[in-house]
Amino acid sequence: MQIDRLRLTNFRQHELTEIELGAGLTGIIGPNGAGKTTLLEAIAWVMYGTKAARGAKDSIRRRGAPPRSKVEVEMEFTLGPRRYRVVRGLNSAELFQDGESTPIANSLDSVTDKITRLLGMSRDEFFNTYFTGQKELAVMAAMSAPERAQFLSRVLGYERIRAAQDRLKERRAGLRVRLDALQSGLPNEAILEEETARATERERAARDAELRSAALLASAEAKLAQVRPAWETIQRTRERAVALDTERRVLESRLASAREKAADLARQAAEAERARLELDGVRVQLAPLGALREEAARFDRLSAAYVAQRAAVAQLEEVRRRLTDLEASVARLPESGAADAARERVVDVRAQLAAASLEVEERRTAWVRDSQDARTKRQGLLDQYQDLKDQQQRIEAAGAGGACPTCTRPLGAEFDNVLGVLNRQLEEVLVNGNYFKQRIEQLKDEPPELDAADSRRIHLEQELSKAVAEQATLEAQAAEQRAAAAAMLQVKDRAAKLEVAAGVDATAYDPARHDKVRAGLRALEPMALRAQRVEPAAEQAAPLAARAADASNDVTALGNSVTALAQEFAAIGYTEAAFNALQLQEKDADRARRDAELAAVRARGESQAAAEATAAVQRRREDSAARRADAARTAADLMLHQELDRALTDLRTDLNQALRPELSELASGFVQDLTAGRYTELELDESYMATLLDDGDPKTVISGGEEDIANLALRLAISQMIAERAGQPLSLLVLDEIFGSLDEERRTAVVDLLRTLADRFPQVILITHIDAVRDGFDRVIRVGYDVARGVSTVRDEPLGGQDVAA
Numbered sequence: 001m002q003i004d005r006l007r008l009t010n011f012r013q014h015e016l017t018e019i020e021l022g023a024g025l026t027g028i029i030g031p032n033g034a035g036k037t038t039l040l041e042a043i044a045w046v047m048y049g050t051k052a053a054r055g056a057k058d059s060i061r062r063r064g065a066p067p068r069s070k071v072e073v074e075m076e077f078t079l080g081p082r083r084y085r086v087v088r089g090l091n092s093a094e095l096f097q098d099g100e101s102t103p104i105a106n107s108l109d110s111v112t113d114k115i116t117r118l119l120g121m122s123r124d125e126f127f128n129t130y131f132t133g134q135k136e137l138a139v140m141a142a143m144s145a146p147e148r149a150q151f152l153s154r155v156l157g158y159e160r161i162r163a164a165q166d167r168l169k170e171r172r173a174g175l176r177v178r179l180d181a182l183q184s185g186l187p188n189e190a191i192l193e194e195e196t197a198r199a200t201e202r203e204r205a206a207r208d209a210e211l212r213s214a215a216l217l218a219s220a221e222a223k224l225a226q227v228r229p230a231w232e233t234i235q236r237t238r239e240r241a242v243a244l245d246t247e248r249r250v251l252e253s254r255l256a257s258a259r260e261k262a263a264d265l266a267r268q269a270a271e272a273e274r275a276r277l278e279l280d281g282v283r284v285q286l287a288p289l290g291a292l293r294e295e296a297a298r299f300d301r302l303s304a305a306y307v308a309q310r311a312a313v314a315q316l317e318e319v320r321r322r323l324t325d326l327e328a329s330v331a332r333l334p335e336s337g338a339a340d341a342a343r344e345r346v347v348d349v350r351a352q353l354a355a356a357s358l359e360v361e362e363r364r365t366a367w368v369r370d371s372q373d374a375r376t377k378r379q380g381l382l383d384q385y386q387d388l389k390d391q392q393q394r395i396e397a398a399g400a401g402g403a404c405p406t407c408t409r410p411l412g413a414e415f416d417n418v419l420g421v422l423n424r425q426l427e428e429v430l431v432n433g434n435y436f437k438q439r440i441e442q443l444k445d446e447p448p449e450l451d452a453a454d455s456r457r458i459h460l461e462q463e464l465s466k467a468v469a470e471q472a473t474l475e476a477q478a479a480e481q482r483a484a485a486a487a488m489l490q491v492k493d494r495a496a497k498l499e500v501a502a503g504v505d506a507t508a509y510d511p512a513r514h515d516k517v518r519a520g521l522r523a524l525e526p527m528a529l530r531a532q533r534v535e536p537a538a539e540q541a542a543p544l545a546a547r548a549a550d551a552s553n554d555v556t557a558l559g560n561s562v563t564a565l566a567q568e569f570a571a572i573g574y575t576e577a578a579f580n581a582l583q584l585q586e587k588d589a590d591r592a593r594r595d596a597e598l599a600a601v602r603a604r605g606e607s608q609a610a611a612e613a614t615a616a617v618q619r620r621r622e623d624s625a626a627r628r629a630d631a632a633r634t635a636a637d638l639m640l641h642q643e644l645d646r647a648l649t650d651l652r653t654d655l656n657q658a659l660r661p662e663l664s665e666l667a668s669g670f671v672q673d674l675t676a677g678r679y680t681e682l683e684l685d686e687s688y689m690a691t692l693l694d695d696g697d698p699k700t701v702i703s704g705g706e707e708d709i710a711n712l713a714l715r716l717a718i719s720q721m722i723a724e725r726a727g728q729p730l731s732l733l734v735l736d737e738i739f740g741s742l743d744e745e746r747r748t749a750v751v752d753l754l755r756t757l758a759d760r761f762p763q764v765i766l767i768t769h770i771d772a773v774r775d776g777f778d779r780v781i782r783v784g785y786d787v788a789r790g791v792s793t794v795r796d797e798p799l800g801g802q803d804v805a806a
């Protein structure tokens with residue numbers, strides 16, 4: 001793997017950082033806290049997600065970045081023959097291959113899973129082999145012996161053998177369970193032989209019983225055939241007798257109904273005749289009723305006109321009083337122009353209030369801005385003062401013979417000059433700090449101009465409230481005036497109509513004659529109602545007399561029919577005793593046939609069941625033979641899987657035995673190069689603990705720098721072994737601050753060694769704050785920190801220059 005380009009947007013302290021990387025030894029140099037290791041963290045985050053970053057998800061966003069600003073890391077890398085580009089944000093991720101515009105993975109989890117499969121390593125495995133930091137050099141030393149062996153087996157691919165053994169173990173367990181189930185379910189052969197004999201004897205006996213039942217069924221069917229013709233004949237006779245008797249009963253019922261109907265019709269005909277006679281007498285008395293009704297209708301119309309004329313006179317007087325009241329109300333209301341003047345006053349005051357509010361807002365904004373600016377500048381001076389004070393204390397503690405804490409060069413004659421520059425800078429910071437402190441006190445309270453402007457705004461708000469209230473009152477009165485004018489028009493129109501109605505002539509109406517006509521109608525109306533009630537009955541007198549005669553004829557005809565049916569029933573000669581005797585004979589014969597038939601069915605069922613039992617015993621014998629063969633095959637498969645597990649165990653043992661010597665040999669070569677031949681051998685014991693050998697003897701007590709050399713050599717050996725054994729070349733090696741306890745000679749040896757690894761690790765990136773090793777790099781990337789903006793700065797630095805200002 002080789003990283004080609006890295007771009008950070010609002011990631012930690014990096015606002016917008018882009019680095020082009022390539023082959024060779026690249027040094028990333030800068031002071032502590034400038035953001036060097038953040039570049040390494042960005043690589044981990046873009047590949048493996050939030051679990052590979054420090055802190056929580058929300059802490060990744062750069063401090064000072066807008067709340068909704070984009071947080072993103074983009075990295076391009078080469079893996080084997082393919083090029084990839086991965087882009088990750090807080091809530092999204094995409095992975096592209098070979099410059100295609102469509103991603104091969106497009107979610108947070110899918111991108112992490114795809115990269116893990118491409119590299120064949122988890123985040124911890126990748127960063128414990130190809131990425132090495134000062135605090136991570138002894139990662140294997142912190143593990144137990146089984147953990148170290150498991151770690152090496154996993155990163156070198158030996159765990160695939162264990163995974164295969166686990167699958168073999170699962171398969172063996174399944175085969176063992178299957179074999180036990182097959183063997184436990186095998187039946188006893190002697191029991192199968194006994195069951196076969198019993199099934200054969202049962203089948204023979206069932207066939208004999210089936211033949212006997214068939215003979216009995218034939219005899220019962222012959223007897224039933226002899227009895228059934230007489231039985232069927234008497235059934236037909238009985239059916240005719242029952243039909244005649246039923247028909248006779250129906251006719252008798254109809255005869256009774258006809259008699260009742262004839263009597264009822266005779267009664268109704270008599271009542272209709274009496275109604276006809278009564279109607280003729282009433283009609284003579286009702287002769288004057290029509291004339292009285294016409295005269296009463298004419299008087300009703302004249303009475304309505306008389307009442308309407310009197311009501312119109314009363315309403316006209318009331319309408320005239322209402323018109324007088326409306327005219328007085330309109331005279332009291334103000335003129336319409338007053339409302340227009342009030343509206344113009346509201347518009348003028350509202351414009352003055354808007355201008356005053358704008359002035360207050362501008363003055364308050366200026367005051368708040370000046371106050372915040374003074375506090376921000378004073379805080380920046382406090383931070384600058386503390387930083388300068390720390391530098392002064394470190395230089396004073398180092399003395400003239402000490403080294404510069406920033407560039408590591410001896411101070412010498414520059415000691416006093418450096419202190420003088422720092423003292424002048426401190427005095428200047430104090431002067432500026434006092435100025436801004438006074439400025440903050442001055443701006444603590446609102447200025448008088450702001451108070452005066454705010455008072456004008458409040459006064460105008462009160463004036464606007466009064467003007468709006470006055471406008472509402474005048475507009476309401478104007479609306480009332482318009483409503484009163486409209487009401488006057490309606491009242492005048494109503495008065496004109498009532499004057500016409502009040503002038504109608506109603507003198508033709510005679511109340512006394514009207515009352516006399518009403519009395520005559522009241523006397524005749526009950527007689528008219530009685531005539532209406534009896535008229536329908538009177539009209540039915542003639543039809544009812546004819547229907548009564550027809551009903552009498554129907555009674556005579558039905559009596560004759562009932563007599564004829566009784567004579568025919570007697571001529572048949574049917575008796576219930578003869579029918580019951582033949583019915584008993586037929587039932588006995590039919591019951592005997594059904595019993596014989598049921599016995600035959602049972603015999604056939606037993607014969608079939610016996611045959612099925614014989615077939616079932618045969619199937620059990622065949623199934624037993626098949627299960628025995630299956631058990632034999634399963635036992636053979638189980639033995640094969642056991643042999644494979646033993647072979648894989650032997651293979652893992654051989655690989656682990658060969659791992660320590662090979663890893664020790666690679667690490668020893670790195671130790672010899674790193675110590676310039678001082679130590680030539682690094683030995684790994686059975687628990688994979690590293691020990692330096694001095695002339696063949698273990699060195700039990702070593703310095704911190706020698707321990708770092710040993711651990712670094714072991715890490716480089718592991719990385720080289722992985723690169724050699726991987727299915728695709730992994731050419732990247734990143735070292736972060738590994739010079740912590742090494743002297744200058746050892747640092748130079750490490751850089752020289754890294755340059756010699758170009759054939760095994762074409763891309764080596766070394767992160768350090770030590771500027772003295774820069775001459776050994778093929779390329780230098782300088783990382784600094786802009787205190788004023790609070791962001792990291794990154795730039796390429798020419799190898800010939802010594803610009804340490806960054």
